Amino acid sequence: MTSARPPERTETGSDDERPRVYAPDFLTELFRNPLDAGYTDAAEQRAATGGAVRYRRTGFVLRTIALVLAGLLLAVAYQQTVRAKPESTDVRNNLASDVVAGQKEAAELQRSADQLRTQVTRLRDSGLVASDAAALRNLEATVGVQAVTGNGAVITLADGPVPTDPVTGRPDTNPDDFLGRVLDTDLQIVANELWRDGAEAISINGQRLTATSAIRIAGSAIQVDFVPLSQPYVITAIGPANLADRFSATATADEYRRLHDTYGMRVSIDKRSKLNVPAALDSALQYAKPLQATKSAPATPGSASPSPSTTGGR
Amino acid sequence: MWAVLAMIVGVVLGVVLEPTVPLALQPYLPIAVVAALDAVFGGIRARLDGIFDDKQFVISFISNVLVAALIVYLGDKLGVGGQLSTGVVVVLGVRIFGNVAAIRRHLFRA
Numbered sequence: 001m002t003s004a005r006p007p008e009r010t011e012t013g014s015d016d017e018r019p020r021v022y023a024p025d026f027l028t029e030l031f032r033n034p035l036d037a038g039y040t041d042a043a044e045q046r047a048a049t050g051g052a053v054r055y056r057r058t059g060f061v062l063r064t065i066a067l068v069l070a071g072l073l074l075a076v077a078y079q080q081t082v083r084a085k086p087e088s089t090d091v092r093n094n095l096a097s098d099v100v101a102g103q104k105e106a107a108e109l110q111r112s113a114d115q116l117r118t119q120v121t122r123l124r125d126s127g128l129v130a131s132d133a134a135a136l137r138n139l140e141a142t143v144g145v146q147a148v149t150g151n152g153a154v155i156t157l158a159d160g161p162v163p164t165d166p167v168t169g170r171p172d173t174n175p176d177d178f179l180g181r182v183l184d185t186d187l188q189i190v191a192n193e194l195w196r197d198g199a200e201a202i203s204i205n206g207q208r209l210t211a212t213s214a215i216r217i218a219g220s221a222i223q224v225d226f227v228p229l230s231q232p233y234v235i236t237a238i239g240p241a242n243l244a245d246r247f248s249a250t251a252t253a254d255e256y257r258r259l260h261d262t263y264g265m266r267v268s269i270d271k272r273s274k275l276n277v278p279a280a281l282d283s284a285l286q287y288a289k290p291l292q293a294t295k296s297a298p299a300t301p302g303s304a305s306p307s308p309s310t311t312g313g314r
Numbered sequence: 315m316w317a318v319l320a321m322i323v324g325v326v327l328g329v330v331l332e333p334t335v336p337l338a339l340q341p342y343l344p345i346a347v348v349a350a351l352d353a354v355f356g357g358i359r360a361r362l363d364g365i366f367d368d369k370q371f372v373i374s375f376i377s378n379v380l381v382a383a384l385i386v387y388l389g390d391k392l393g394v395g396g397q398l399s400t401g402v403v404v405v406l407g408v409r410i411f412g413n414v415a416a417i418r419r420h421l422f423r424a
Contacts, residue, residue, distance in 0.1 A: 030405065034412025035363070036356045036374050043365035059368025064320045066375040070350045071324020072333075073379075077347045079328070080335055 114147075114279065121146075141201060144210035144280040148201040151273045153244035155190055157182045157256070158232035160264030180263035182233060184217040186256075187224075190235055191215065193252040199237035201277040205229045208280035225281065232266065236275050244271035321354075341390065342383040345402055349382035350375060352406045355413040362420040382406070 125133040140146035160180020164170060191202055191209060202209045207224040209215075214225060221228040237243060247253055248269050259265040335343060353375035360366040382402050389398030 027408075030408055031412065034356075034409040035359055035416070036370065038370040038374060039356070039360040039363070039365045039367055042367040042370050059372075060316075062372040063368045064316065066372045067317050067320035067354070068324035068327065070354050070375065071321035071326075072328045073324075073343075073347055073350050074321075075325045075328025076333060076335060077343045079332060080340065080343055 110281070117145075117279070144201065144208050147279045148238050148277045150200075150238040150275060151241045151243075152199065152236065152238040152275045153194070153247055154268075154270045154272050154275070155194070155235040155237070155247065156232050156266070156268045156270070157186060157190065157235070158266040160260075160266065178263075180259070180265045182222070182231070182265060184215050184222050187215045187222060187233055187235065189252055190256070193250055194235065194237040194239070194243070194247060197239065197243055197246040197250065199239040199243060201238045203236045203277045205234055206278060208278055210280045212286070213280070227281075236277055238275050238277050241273075242271075244269055317357075341395075342386050345382045345386050345399055346379045348403055348406045348410075349378035352409050352413075353378045355410050355417070359413040359416045359420075362417055378406075 121137075124136075128136070137146060141148050159182055160178070163178050187204060191204070194202055204215070204224050207213075207227055207229070209224070214223075216223055218228070221230070222233070223229065237247075240246070253269060256265070256267045260267045353371065356374060357366060357371045360371070385402050386395060386399050389395035392398075
């Protein structure tokens with residue numbers, strides 16, 4: 001830094017050779033005269049030696065190189081900043097599209113499995129006595145490997161409003177444990193109550209409940225047979241025509257009405273006709289072994305006893 | 315005129331070549347950009363003041379970029395990288411503002 005003279009005066013060529021002085025108040029100096037001191041020094045020197053602004057070829061080349069570098073720097077920095085974000089979003093998008101593709105493939109396979117199953121059923125029925133075939137179908141519907149259509153009830157559960165922080169007014173930072181939240185136990189309780197009220201087939205968001213179904217919470221998502229569900233949870237139950245009324249009259253329904261009134265959990269109980277409950281995903285057959293090896297016991301999943309279990313399956 | 319062209323050439327080169335910056339150098343890029351901008355605006359202002367000097371410009375450009383990077387590097391090693399970066403940005407930012415204000419006075423007389 002030279003003295004605090006404004007550059008206008010150096011321009012006129014005042015020729016007093018002052019030593020370069022560093023002002024004690026550096027910041028004030030910086031604000032007052034932000035130009036690099038070297039420029040004024042050089043100008044003073046030129047004025048002293050009486051030369052005009054020198055125009056040298058090397059100077060020109062160097063200056064041009066410096067400016068090209070400055071431009072390059074700007075472009076590179078810009079690209080770097082722009083590139084930094086898309087990389088993470090790219091990964092995310094790729095993963096999301098992978099998931100979507102996987103889901104599509106799974107749906108396709110499921111559809112073909114359903115077709116093959118109906119074929120198998122038809123072929124089997126053609127080889128059986130009519131009464132046996134009907135009995136088999138009833139058993140299949142009970143066990144859950146056959147899609148079912150009929151009248152029944154639809155219970156819908158969804159989280160209540162996320163509580164807001166009273167100070168900041170923003171949603172609570174940890175909304176996982178607020179009281180209006182639907183938990184796996186809620187779905188288990190409702191499913192069990194529906195079984196007790198005479199439901200014959202139940203699905204939650206299109207996932208059929210069977211004897212081996214599990215309704216569990218993993219992280220913050222509820223899974224039915226390891227398929228993660230998202231809100232709202234639509235529990236479709238096929239059963240007697242007055243299933244909705246029966247359910248509505250139970251203590252369980254009262255409890256959920258109370259949860260609705262107190263914590264804002266969204267609960268609705270609707271009577272519906274022509275409901276459709278899909279078949280369960282094929283699960284590996286599990287065989288029970290009799291204690292005595294002399295008796296052979298047939299055991300497919302689901303012994304058709306409608307006793308409610310803790311997992312909400314049948 | 316040539317100066318503007320040279321900078322445009324630099325930007326075009328950067329866009330076309332898309333040079334990848336080594337990961338180790340990436341933290342210094344923003345600071346280097348601010349330092350380079352300071353040198354460029356200082357040069358423009360000197361030019362308008364009629365005291366532009368090639369040597370001074372080139373040296374201030376190189377030293378600005380290097381010193382800024384060095385300060386950030388040192389700060390990173392000492393564990394005060396963020397604060398030192400802020401310091402560099404404040405000082406250079408003040409200079410850029412002052413020089414741009416001077417350029418503005420030259421160009422618009424306001």
